[in-house]
Amino acid sequence: MEPLHSLLDRFEAARRPGGFGYAHHHHHDGGSHDHHLVIGAIIHGDEVGSLPAVVSLIEALNTGTKHYGGRLTIFLGNPEASAADRRFLDADLNRVFIDEPPPCHEGHRARELKPMLDAADVFVDLHQTILDTDRAFYIFPFDEPGWQWARAIGAASTWVTRAPTASFSSGTCCSDEYVRLRGKPGLTLELGPKGFHLHAEQRATTALDKLLAVSDAVATGPNTLASIASDAPELDFVHTTWSQPFDNPRMRLIDGLTNFQQVTEGQQLSAADTPPIHAPHSGLLLFPKYPGYSSDGTAIEPRPGEIARIVQPLSGHPSDVWARELNS
Numbered sequence: 001m002e003p004l005h006s007l008l009d010r011f012e013a014a015r016r017p018g019g020f021g022y023a024h025h026h027h028h029d030g031g032s033h034d035h036h037l038v039i040g041a042i043i044h045g046d047e048v049g050s051l052p053a054v055v056s057l058i059e060a061l062n063t064g065t066k067h068y069g070g071r072l073t074i075f076l077g078n079p080e081a082s083a084a085d086r087r088f089l090d091a092d093l094n095r096v097f098i099d100e101p102p103p104c105h106e107g108h109r110a111r112e113l114k115p116m117l118d119a120a121d122v123f124v125d126l127h128q129t130i131l132d133t134d135r136a137f138y139i140f141p142f143d144e145p146g147w148q149w150a151r152a153i154g155a156a157s158t159w160v161t162r163a164p165t166a167s168f169s170s171g172t173c174c175s176d177e178y179v180r181l182r183g184k185p186g187l188t189l190e191l192g193p194k195g196f197h198l199h200a201e202q203r204a205t206t207a208l209d210k211l212l213a214v215s216d217a218v219a220t221g222p223n224t225l226a227s228i229a230s231d232a233p234e235l236d237f238v239h240t241t242w243s244q245p246f247d248n249p250r251m252r253l254i255d256g257l258t259n260f261q262q263v264t265e266g267q268q269l270s271a272a273d274t275p276p277i278h279a280p281h282s283g284l285l286l287f288p289k290y291p292g293y294s295s296d297g298t299a300i301e302p303r304p305g306e307i308a309r310i311v312q313p314l315s316g317h318p319s320d321v322w323a324r325e326l327n328s
């Protein structure tokens with residue numbers, strides 16, 4: 001796999017800045033229509049798997065090997081954290097797209113990224129999971145435009161979703177949420193486990209190519225986003241049915257848990273001789289956390305807010321299940 005510094009060098013060599021005062025972005029204007037796609041990569045520094053795809057896309061658009069008639073902005077959220085092989089340096093960037101970001105590296109970065117998010121007609125944020133996962137998946141609250149774009153792009157068949165009114169958590173704001181609060185679709189796509197993987201690159205390439213193609217098709221007609229989406233396979237909707245707060249620093253999961261692993265009611269999830277955690281019902285495990293531990297058995301701070309969750313299939317289509325929230 002091509003090393004990080006080489007990919008960052010290629011990005012720097014290929015990028016053509018738009019009117020945004022941020023160093024690590026590329027802007028493309030195809031000149032045929034005004035639809036503005038914004039792509040976020042490495043908002044979490046160690047989730048570098050989308051980089052080969054975005055760099056190759058920029059190069060292909062520059063040389064004319066690929067075409068897109070609208071406007072496209074691609075930004076690298078946190079290359080400084082990537083260079084340190086860390087999720088972030090001072091604070092989780094994907095929590096601080098708030099009115100007054102904190103005075104630290106990521107807070108400053110959120111201020112620099114916001115103008116690009118403000119200009120987006122559609123925003124797609126490319127992420128990877130900390131632990132292994134058997135699939136790529138979308139993860140963001142349900143809304144109609146987000147659903148149509150996610151389905152039309154078809155980059156994943158699973159969508160970990162939640163009610164449209166449920167905020168991520170109070171006092172924080174992630175990038176896709178920031179865009180949705182402006183009334184535009186904001187999608188987060190998890191490409192697979194973090195790091196450079198060929199399947200992550202291929203998934204990102206397929207997703208981005210499709211995103212551009214759908215945007216062109218909708219802009220030039222006669223297809224509509226709704227018609228393109230309805231021609232694509234429907235997504236599988238799952239939602240969180242249980243989440244275990246990491247409220248005791250001695251909590252520790254048994255080794256080897258992964259994303260989308262089937263668990264059964266009563267199954268022990270905690271390691272021996274640690275505060276007991278049992279699955280309250282069956283479902284698919286998501287985001288099991290393995291922070292580092294001190295020799296006294298306590299998790300190294302700052303520990304995550306939750307240690308694991310379970311997701312289950314939604315009881316019906318989100319547009320029915322959450323009809324009231326969507327119409328309010």
Ligand SMILES: [Zn+2]
Nearest residue numbers: 044047127128
């Ligand atoms: Zn991430």
